[in-house]
Amino acid sequence: MLSYFLRRLILVLPVAFGVSVICFLLVQIAPGDPLTAIMPVDATAEEQAAMRAAYGLDKPLPVQYGIWIANLAQGDMGRSIATGRPVAGEVFGAVQNSLLLAISAAVIAFPIGIFLGFLAGYFRDKPLDRVVTAISIAGVSVPNYWLGIVLVIIFSVSLGWLPSMGAGPGGSQDWAWDWLHMRHLILPAVTLAVVPIGIVARTVRALSGDILTMDFVQALYAKGMSRLDVLAHVARNAAATALSVMGLQLGYLLGGSILIETVFNWPGSGFLLSNAIFQRDLPLLQGTILVLALFFVAMNLIVDVVQAAIDPRIKRN
Amino acid sequence: MIALKKSFAALALTAGLFCAQTAAAQGTLRIGMTAADIPLTTGQTDQGGEGMRFMGYTVYDSLIEWDLTSADKPSVLIPGLATEWAVDGEDKTKWTFKLREGVKFHDGSPFTAEVVVWNLDKLLVDTSEQYDSRQAAQGKSRIPAVASYKAIDDLTLEITTNAPDATLPYQLAWILMSSKANWEAQGKDWEKVAGAPSGTGPWKLETFVPRERAELLPNADYWDPTRVPKLDRLVLIPLPEPNARSAALMSGQVDWIEAPAPDTIPAMTGKGFVISSNAYPHNWTWHLSRLEGSPWNDIRVRKAANLAIDREGMGALLGGLMVPAKGFMPPSSQWFGTPSFDVKYDSEAAKALLAEAGYGPENRLKVKALISPSGSGQMLPLPMNEYIQQNLAEVGIDVEFMVVEWNQMINLWRAGAADPSVEGSQSINFTYFIQDPFTALIRHLDCNLIAPNGTNWGHYCDDEMQGLFEQIKTTFDPVEQDAVIRKTHEKFVNDALFLMVTHDVAPRAMSPTVKGFVQAQNWYQNFSSITME
Numbered sequence: 121m122l123s124y125f126l127r128r129l130i131l132v133l134p135v136a137f138g139v140s141v142i143c144f145l146l147v148q149i150a151p152g153d154p155l156t157a158i159m160p161v162d163a164t165a166e167e168q169a170a171m172r173a174a175y176g177l178d179k180p181l182p183v184q185y186g187i188w189i190a191n192l193a194q195g196d197m198g199r200s201i202a203t204g205r206p207v208a209g210e211v212f213g214a215v216q217n218s219l220l221l222a223i224s225a226a227v228i229a230f231p232i233g234i235f236l237g238f239l240a241g242y243f244r245d246k247p248l249d250r251v252v253t254a255i256s257i258a259g260v261s262v263p264n265y266w267l268g269i270v271l272v273i274i275f276s277v278s279l280g281w282l283p284s285m286g287a288g289p290g291g292s293q294d295w296a297w298d299w300l301h302m303r304h305l306i307l308p309a310v311t312l313a314v315v316p317i318g319i320v321a322r323t324v325r326a327l328s329g330d331i332l333t334m335d336f337v338q339a340l341y342a343k344g345m346s347r348l349d350v351l352a353h354v355a356r357n358a359a360a361t362a363l364s365v366m367g368l369q370l371g372y373l374l375g376g377s378i379l380i381e382t383v384f385n386w387p388g389s390g391f392l393l394s395n396a397i398f399q400r401d402l403p404l405l406q407g408t409i410l411v412l413a414l415f416f417v418a419m420n421l422i423v424d425v426v427q428a429a430i431d432p433r434i435k436r437n
Numbered sequence: 438m439i440a441l442k443k444s445f446a447a448l449a450l451t452a453g454l455f456c457a458q459t460a461a462a463q464g465t466l467r468i469g470m471t472a473a474d475i476p477l478t479t480g481q482t483d484q485g486g487e488g489m490r491f492m493g494y495t496v497y498d499s500l501i502e503w504d505l506t507s508a509d510k511p512s513v514l515i516p517g518l519a520t521e522w523a524v525d526g527e528d529k530t531k532w533t534f535k536l537r538e539g540v541k542f543h544d545g546s547p548f549t550a551e552v553v554v555w556n557l558d559k560l561l562v563d564t565s566e567q568y569d570s571r572q573a574a575q576g577k578s579r580i581p582a583v584a585s586y587k588a589i590d591d592l593t594l595e596i597t598t599n600a601p602d603a604t605l606p607y608q609l610a611w612i613l614m615s616s617k618a619n620w621e622a623q624g625k626d627w628e629k630v631a632g633a634p635s636g637t638g639p640w641k642l643e644t645f646v647p648r649e650r651a652e653l654l655p656n657a658d659y660w661d662p663t664r665v666p667k668l669d670r671l672v673l674i675p676l677p678e679p680n681a682r683s684a685a686l687m688s689g690q691v692d693w694i695e696a697p698a699p700d701t702i703p704a705m706t707g708k709g710f711v712i713s714s715n716a717y718p719h720n721w722t723w724h725l726s727r728l729e730g731s732p733w734n735d736i737r738v739r740k741a742a743n744l745a746i747d748r749e750g751m752g753a754l755l756g757g758l759m760v761p762a763k764g765f766m767p768p769s770s771q772w773f774g775t776p777s778f779d780v781k782y783d784s785e786a787a788k789a790l791l792a793e794a795g796y797g798p799e800n801r802l803k804v805k806a807l808i809s810p811s812g813s814g815q816m817l818p819l820p821m822n823e824y825i826q827q828n829l830a831e832v833g834i835d836v837e838f839m840v841v842e843w844n845q846m847i848n849l850w851r852a853g854a855a856d857p858s859v860e861g862s863q864s865i866n867f868t869y870f871i872q873d874p875f876t877a878l879i880r881h882l883d884c885n886l887i888a889p890n891g892t893n894w895g896h897y898c899d900d901e902m903q904g905l906f907e908q909i910k911t912t913f914d915p916v917e918q919d920a921v922i923r924k925t926h927e928k929f930v931n932d933a934l935f936l937m938v939t940h941d942v943a944p945r946a947m948s949p950t951v952k953g954f955v956q957a958q959n960w961y962q963n964f965s966s967i968t969m970e
Contacts, residue, residue, distance in 0.1 A: 164890070291650050382677075
């Protein structure tokens with residue numbers, strides 16, 4: 121098991137390097153000038169040139185990449201052009217807030233998705249299956265930013281029950297697990313959970329439906345096992361694939377919530393990313409994308425290892 | 438089922454109680470800004486006009502300020518930290534400023550001429566200990582006239598300009614004074630100052646969470662007793678997404694939002710929210726290319742286009758939140774003057790002018806225009822430009838758009854009409870901050886500022902206009918200077934130098950509990966008079 125883990129870990133290194141190159145180059149392709157964020161629009165050409173030199177933006181791209189990666193190796197992600205604050209502080213603060221939101225959404229989405237998926241798989245082609253399938257298709261299809269706006273209109277504007285924005289009455293820095301703060305989490309977490317509910321439900325439905333038709337299930341019944349015990353076997357067989365889907369979904373929840381975080385003004389990585397894009401804040405953009413991409417890589421690694429632990433066939437392959 | 442209903446009712450009751458608990462305390466005003474971050478707090482703010490409005494003239498003062506007390510008359514310069522100023526009778530490059538006595542920074546240190554010199558070095562002298570590239574990026578370009586400066590005594594300052602320049606007072610209205618003593622107390626580290634800044638302004642920054650909120654408290658010892666804030670607290674919250682801003686206001690999380698989306702305004706007014714708006718120095722135009730071969734070189738074509746725009750019709754598109762252009766400056770401006778060309782909707786006159794210029798149904802004029810789908814101050818650029826496209830088509834001008842994202846648009850504006858990146862576009866839809874003679878008039882058409890060296894995008898150069906710009910800079914009597922500026926603006930209009938469409942009215946939506954706000958005809962506002970009911 122340890123050698124499998126080490127093998128997978130070594131494979132992560134070239135992926136991480138590739139990710140860093142893509143992160144760096146991708147943001148250079150977009151038209152626009154990062155200086156726009158920090159200088160008056162009518163700053164003179166000389167003033168712009170001086171500022172460009174001050175931020176090292178006048179150097180050739182390979183040199184800029186070399187400096188960036190060398191600093192990165194020392195834990196320095198640079199400074200945001202727009203705010204002047206260290207990128208690491210900005211990104212990790214935002215990622216913490218996104219993790220809070222993503223894990224809350226996962227806590228809502230995964231149990232519901234698994235339950236609905238099993239229900240649909242077990243009652244395949246029955247009316248209950250069709251209801252669950254309709255729910256999961258709706259979950260996947262409804263644009264979640266639209267759903268977010270609708271929920272805000274109902275629960276914040278019309279009923280006044282829940283806040284429509286922010287990560288707490290005093291901002292995210294003094295987050296506490298009390299009602300005053302958690303009420304800020306409810307609407308964005310529910311909105312964010314809708315897509316993974318649909319995806320997990322559809323995956324688990326397909327998996328459990330297929331496994332239930334396999335010979336070994338009949339054999340288990342023939343051995344006299346109770347229905348619950350048989351389902352436990354089915355669940356274990358479905359777990360490896362379902363886990364990989366859920367791991368990826370957690371990655372998406374963390375990095376793919378730009379719209380939700382914008383709608384709810386949630387100070388997470390998506391919100392940070394969207395502001396960095398509009399401001400062409402290259403260091404912040406590169407840092408945020410890199411951290412999110414590496415989170416994906418790490419999630420994949422964890423999922424692979426856990427899958428191997430659950431299903432010995434994966435390790436053998 | 439009954440148990441479920443009881444639980445639901447209990448949840449609703451609990452939620453209601455908490456909603457009541459989180460409602461604003463008496464005297465706290467919470468504002469949802471359009472900015473995505475708290476503006477730079479160290480003195481010279483970023484985030485454009487909004488930064489100066491909320492973190493500039495609140496926490497800091499400048500030597501010369503804008504009068505923000507009236508909604509009815511144009512905003513003009515008034516004494517700030519300088520009580521009087523004059524140019525030398527003999528040497529028109531030498532200015533003397535008398536500073537206000539007894540002014541103290543929030544940290545208790547005194548405001549003196551030596552501190553002004555220290556602040557100017559902070560922006561202009563990159564070898565000085567206090568030089569701050571972030572503040573310099575914001576402030577240096579605002580005071581191009583300043584050549585040198587020195588403290589004569591504690592309350593007398595002398596500034597020398599590169600050449601005679603009567604617009605210096607307007608330039609100095611940009612420059613905000615930070616505390617030297619506080620910078621020293623914070624270990625001469627601007628990053629630390631950002632968390633605990635000190636100015637002389639009517640508000641003190643108490644707390645500051647980047648990207649989330651800033652809380653300001655009144656400065657009870659403010660030097661102008663009429664501007665000591667009446668509120669207990671001012672909270673600034675960045676809310677860049679328009680729908681999130683509207684929802685935050687309507688759900689009671691903020692009391693005031695900047696720039697509500699026009700389509701949300703009926704819902705807001707229906708719920709009793711108040712929309713405040715007023716004319717201010719902003720314009721929405723097409724800046725025209727005057728390169729050889731541009732059809733806009735013909736004054737008949739320029740006038741025809743200006744007569745083809747149905748501005749009242751556009752008002753309906755914008756929910757009435759606009760002032761139809763009658764010139765480059767808003768009609769209420771002190772610099773509007775009495776232009777002879779009447780900017781109005783007259784499609785027949787437009788067609789006649791085009792015919793005179795050689796265009797007609799068989800020979801339609803084709804132009805290419807640079808526009809953006811969004812952007813700071815751009816209002817609703819896509820529908821507005823499509824509206825103009827339709828208006829112009831009706832008189833015989835076919836417009837082809839080149840649509841670029843806002844950040845790229847700024848680059849193309851800086852590059853100028855001759856740059857290959859604009860791909861032959863003959864106009865650019867770029868909205869302007871037009872608050873002082875330089876930003877309002879000079880920078881757009883000065884021969885010395887032709888892009889990319891400056892912001893004269895269209896490469897216009899005219900001797901008479903250049904003479905007027907020179908006169909603005911060398912007329913030191915403010916009343917006479919205003920007269921020259923009016924004459925200059927009249928030429929802008931009479932020569933139809935821009936496609937003059939509309940002016941924004943800076944709409945802001947607020948709870949009916951907000952009282953005492955007077956929306957000045959300015960990019961900046963005074964929050965000291967506000968109370969919460």
